Amino acid sequence: MSVMDLHVPTTTLSVDGTTVLGWYGLRYAQAPGRFMPSQSATGRLAVQQQRDVPIFPQLPSRLAAVMGAEEGNPQSEDAFFLNIWAPEQAKDLPVLFFIHGGAWMTGGGTTRWYDGSKLAAQGVVVVNVNYRLGALGHLGAADAHELPLPAADLVLALQWVREHIAHCGGDASNLTVMGQSSGGWYAHLLSVLPHTQGWLKRVALLSMGTRTAWTPAYQAEVTHKVDAALNGNVHTAPLDALLKTSIAVVAQKQVQLAHAPAAFLPVASVAFPEHLLDATWAAEACHAEAVYVRHVADESATFFFNVPAQRDATQEQVDAVLSQWPVSDLPAVLVRNGAFAGVDSGLSPYRQLVAASSWQQFQRFPEQYAAALHAKNRPVKMTHFSIESHQPDVHSGHCFDLPFQFGNLEAWQHAPMMAGFDKGRFEALSTALIGEVVDFVKHGCV
Secondary structure, three states: OOHHHHHOOOEEEEEOOEEEEEEEEEEOEEOOOOOOOOEEOOOEOOOOOHHHOOEOOOOOOOOHHHHOOOOOOOEOOOOOEEEEEEEOOOOOEEEEEEEOOOOOOOOOOOOHHHOOHHHHOOOOEEEEEOOOOHHHHHOOOHHHOOOOHHHHHHHHHHHHHHHHHHHHOEEEEEEEEEEEOHHHHHHHHHHHOHHHOOOOOEEEEEOOOOOOOEOHHHHHHHHHHHHHHOOOOOOOOOHHHHHHHHHHHHOOOOOOOOOOOOOOOOEOOOOOOOOOOOHHHHHHHOOOOEEEEEEEOOOOHHHHOOOHHHHOOOHHHHHHHHOOOOHHHOOHHHEEOOEEOHHHHOOOHHHHHHHHHHHHHHHHHHHHHHHHHHHOOOOEEEEEEOOOOOOOOOOOOOOOOHHHHHOOHHHHOOOHHHOOOOHHHHHHHHHHHHHHHHHHHHHOOO
């Protein structure tokens, strides 16, 4: 990509009195075929708005009842695109590379939800990225790939940033990778991979998903089942058929109390680190200079609030499940005298399930990781987001911090979780959260 390709931005915005430039639909890669590793590429879409930039194919999100539906970007198997925002006349500014979440199967970095203009107005260059999701990112022949396909996509996106971000006013040597949920999982992976040694200065993990990768054998089994259901046409089947068939194969058939299922997971391919979720190993392997860790108070409420078996569970049902958990798997609020506290925790049965799942699936590893980093005198900042939604039973659930982090309430106007939230309070909380992250991007843990 030449300097001239980036000389003219897609849009010019006025954000809080600052002129911010936006570049939409910048190509960083392409793939020669379905389930094949992507290759570096450049180019630019002739688009004017974020909603015109394709995202990778996906079914409607299971979290739409909380977050609302995304605006409706077109979907394509060829959606290897970035969006960038930078203050006008930016030069050598810190770069924030954001990886969206979506349980490894939904979302898109180029949607309006993740508009980076508010962050950019504070003096950083923001890059948002699409990467492969769901069946397209997780089926195929894992033994032929060095990294999971989505991780390899992200490595190429980082490589693009290193080569081209100076044209948008960014300093490639001062880059922070920030990810939320499954994006946090990938951000963590990128911060320990030898492939990206020296590429990122800081890493920020927001509500990081802490799932264990699929084994190659399990991925091969899933791929075989999907292929059989599609009459041997997994590589050529229409997208709608592929998406619906694959989710039918991998979806959890029964509700498991205190567990938020994930349909797809990355595969532990050749170069995948075996101890990714071992806090002590990760604290040693992390090549970022500073780490920012944040989770919300009631992560799993977003997944449980509209599941009757979780929301309406009795104390007897909760006791039967959580009393069998090792105490080490329980959060402190659910432990009394070395055992599961149950009703003595003071929480309702539903809140007990939320607390247990939130700890085990989102909060425990990041807290242990922060402690391990601190023990090694590595710079780390651990924060918590506990603001509550007015939506019944959602509390401070997974993803509720996102509108505040990006400061774009209008993009979330149809999100039930934001209904009735005071605009003035939103602006104050958002300003503080944006400032906290921008300060980390600029200065690390000081």
